[in-house]
């Protein structure tokens with residue numbers, strides 16, 4: 001499964017992927033070799049732009065892990081979550097969000113892979129798309145237009161410059 005993933009190294013690119021709201025990604029520890037596949041989804045209520053939901057693949061099924069509060073970049077384990085509070089997959093997601101809040105480079109002892117689908121619309125990316133970033137060209141142009149909250153977190157202007165240079 002992990003060999004299908006496309007690694008993202010830069011933290012700003014990882015943030016862009018994560019806050020797209022519909023991505024699928026792997027977080028892998030180099031220290032332990034452990035990895036988990038996560039899926040982000042948006043609330044059905046399109047007016048709710050404050051949160052995303054997060055699930056993790058365990059025993060072949062996606063299991064609900066809770067809420068991501070966009071403004072605070074926080075994880076909330078709700079009562080519906082059946083996965084143990086101290087499970088490594090929960091530590092992993094908390095760790096990732098902590099990285100989003102500091103100014104350091106993304107640590108090399110953890111690897112982030114996107115699974116080849118667009119972070120905003122979940123469509124399979126083609127080679128022509130911005131496959132290394134994990135976002136299709138149209139979604140990239142529209143990134144953050146429907147959710148201004150994510151623009152406070154993701155430095156989209158820097159990324160636009162980066163893409164133009166390619």
Ligand SMILES: [Zn+2]
Pocket residue numbers: 118119120121122123135136139
């Ligand atoms: Zn898309």
